[in-house]
Amino acid sequence: MYIAEHEWSAPRTAILPTDAEAGRNLSRSAGEGRIRALYRRLAEGDWDDAGRAEAAQFLREQLAAAGTPDALPESPQDLTAWMQANAQAVAANYSIYLEQRAGGAPRRYFGNRAHALHFLRSVAPTKLVDGAWLYGLLPHWRNGRFDDLVRTYVEELGEGAADKNHVLLYRKLLVRYGLDPLDDLSDELHVQGLVQLALACNAEDFLPEVIGFNLGYEQLPLHLLISAYELNELGLDPYYFTLHVTVDNCDSGHAMRACKAVLETLPRIGDASDYWRRIRAGARLADAGAGTGAVIAGFDIEAEVVRILANKSGAGRGAHSDYCQVAGRKVNDWLSQPQQVPAFLAALQQAGWIKLGAPVEQSRFWGLLQGERAEMFGVFSSYELQVIHDWIRGDAASDGQPFAEHEAPAGRSRRPTFRAQAKLAAARGQAAPVAAGDDAGMLDPDLQALCEQLPRLADERQMQLLVQAMSPAQHWTPAGLHATRLFWERVRS
Numbered sequence: 001m002y003i004a005e006h007e008w009s010a011p012r013t014a015i016l017p018t019d020a021e022a023g024r025n026l027s028r029s030a031g032e033g034r035i036r037a038l039y040r041r042l043a044e045g046d047w048d049d050a051g052r053a054e055a056a057q058f059l060r061e062q063l064a065a066a067g068t069p070d071a072l073p074e075s076p077q078d079l080t081a082w083m084q085a086n087a088q089a090v091a092a093n094y095s096i097y098l099e100q101r102a103g104g105a106p107r108r109y110f111g112n113r114a115h116a117l118h119f120l121r122s123v124a125p126t127k128l129v130d131g132a133w134l135y136g137l138l139p140h141w142r143n144g145r146f147d148d149l150v151r152t153y154v155e156e157l158g159e160g161a162a163d164k165n166h167v168l169l170y171r172k173l174l175v176r177y178g179l180d181p182l183d184d185l186s187d188e189l190h191v192q193g194l195v196q197l198a199l200a201c202n203a204e205d206f207l208p209e210v211i212g213f214n215l216g217y218e219q220l221p222l223h224l225l226i227s228a229y230e231l232n233e234l235g236l237d238p239y240y241f242t243l244h245v246t247v248d249n250c251d252s253g254h255a256m257r258a259c260k261a262v263l264e265t266l267p268r269i270g271d272a273s274d275y276w277r278r279i280r281a282g283a284r285l286a287d288a289g290a291g292t293g294a295v296i297a298g299f300d301i302e303a304e305v306v307r308i309l310a311n312k313s314g315a316g317r318g319a320h321s322d323y324c325q326v327a328g329r330k331v332n333d334w335l336s337q338p339q340q341v342p343a344f345l346a347a348l349q350q351a352g353w354i355k356l357g358a359p360v361e362q363s364r365f366w367g368l369l370q371g372e373r374a375e376m377f378g379v380f381s382s383y384e385l386q387v388i389h390d391w392i393r394g395d396a397a398s399d400g401q402p403f404a405e406h407e408a409p410a411g412r413s414r415r416p417t418f419r420a421q422a423k424l425a426a427a428r429g430q431a432a433p434v435a436a437g438d439d440a441g442m443l444d445p446d447l448q449a450l451c452e453q454l455p456r457l458a459d460e461r462q463m464q465l466l467v468q469a470m471s472p473a474q475h476w477t478p479a480g481l482h483a484t485r486l487f488w489e490r491v492r493s
């Protein structure tokens, strides 16, 4: 599907520089779904000229909407000091957070387990293209001035190891907690991921912005530390987040290399001041779209329950017998239109099928969803069950209890963290096997094609094929991982 430039829609683009563009923006307000559509197209590797032009226009609009003030120093020579000051401020704020928690303060981010899972689902469009903004520099790997950036990209890809590839780790997280499908996530939640993909496929025209984006995005933020801490506390795997705490470090990690890359790529012959201005503009794109704070604050558990049930209503409206009635009305009738879900939920509460604020076992409705004789067993994903569970329990759900566990025995106020559970599983010999680094023997059509084609190609064409297989659409697949390992071996040799 081709999307005309004037049809772009993004909440951040409400402020545009000219009246004509402002008017155009108003006409876009009904265009929900278009950012998501282009995101998907680019994420799937469909980078035709029209798509790239649309992505470039999107970037220009995001740059215009981002405004001018930023926290960067006036001179790029001060970047290292700026980065270190930022890292110190984050460390100081994190230690305050830890002190507050040790003193009995509640979790700052996630009110319950469903809230944390909702966050993981909402930020998925960004995490599933992690590192993409640097991909456009990969074909230029011979330019030594890009060494730090190429290395950063390869590290985002885990250097080709399945258990270190950031995108693959996030994909596994989504499966593990039943967080997909992601089809109905809003345009706003796709803005940041689309910025990254748009930079990936337009690096030649937006080189300073790519370098600036990398600078802004790779600084260690406080929210990463707190998210990791609270996910672990809730028994959820924090590895994707803790991994970034270590790779983004300001000593030798991505944050330091992002600063070095700016200094290494500043023009010696061209206009360095204009280049620096564009780098700063690119850095502001790191804040495009819904940020961590907004996503967390935007969680409305009742609205999420309604969304979940409305999505099921299509399949459920013919699945109940005429004997299934609530408030004198057949369940099939209630489910005939998704917009009736709030009234249906109210009727279920009035009829006593759902008892809000009480243990879930007291709600007959819950007994239909979960348990040994649940008639609707398997209808809802584990994430959806957790949302319904926490909604029914209300304030009590702040204990972070998973839906499948029985109520904690009296006197046991804390449940084990994710790390404690992992240690216990390892001690019992139940730990998941570490993914093998070499998956060359894995059955996969692209991996087979790659292995067949490579020996027949000259060196230069081989590198081109490897770069192609390392695109955001493919690098997490067996062929992409294999290509990453070969590419990195050759670049370093």
Ligand SMILES: [Fe+2]
Residues within 6 Å of the ligand: 130, 131, 156, 166, 244
């Ligand atoms: Fe990453």
